[in-house]
Amino acid sequence: MHYAELADEFLKDHRHVTRRLSRILRSLKQGEVEGAVEIAKELDTLAGPHIQFEEAVLYPEVARIRGRGYAQRLYREHRIGQTALRALLNEKQPLSEERLTELIQQFKVAVEHAASCGTLLSHLTELPDLRQREMLKMLNTFVEQGTPWTRLPPPPVVRNPEPDAPPE
Numbered sequence: 001m002h003y004a005e006l007a008d009e010f011l012k013d014h015r016h017v018t019r020r021l022s023r024i025l026r027s028l029k030q031g032e033v034e035g036a037v038e039i040a041k042e043l044d045t046l047a048g049p050h051i052q053f054e055e056a057v058l059y060p061e062v063a064r065i066r067g068r069g070y071a072q073r074l075y076r077e078h079r080i081g082q083t084a085l086r087a088l089l090n091e092k093q094p095l096s097e098e099r100l101t102e103l104i105q106q107f108k109v110a111v112e113h114a115a116s117c118g119t120l121l122s123h124l125t126e127l128p129d130l131r132q133r134e135m136l137k138m139l140n141t142f143v144e145q146g147t148p149w150t151r152l153p154p155p156p157v158v159r160n161p162e163p164d165a166p167p168e
């Protein structure tokens, strides 16, 4: 029962985050770095609670179902996105051609990640109602706290990720 509510909340933010990531990537590709920085400021605020929820609540479930290797990749992609966002917000402008190319690469990873990340919530459908309610509560708490993405501790890096679990 709580899944519908959880999905509503999650997917609404997910759309905001994905749209902004795509717009940042587009602006950077067009060399409009100032425009990208403006969108990045919005993204930082919007994405924080969403990412926090994914890392603390969703990905542990994903790890259980799809294997730790798969989940580790998701954390690593978040780290790439967070690093790129920090750089875009903090590095001195104008960026060198080389830095711009690197940032474009990193935001590309983030955009692709976001596209696949949205479907992962379906892993929560089978969970007991009580657990779903707890998850919804956690999502709301993160939203209330409103920690920007760049202020979240970076997700752990795993040097040798485990292989994915074999398909069931």
Ligand SMILES: [Fe+2]
Residues within 6 Å of the ligand: 054, 074, 078, 113, 114, 117
């Ligand atoms: Fe994600």
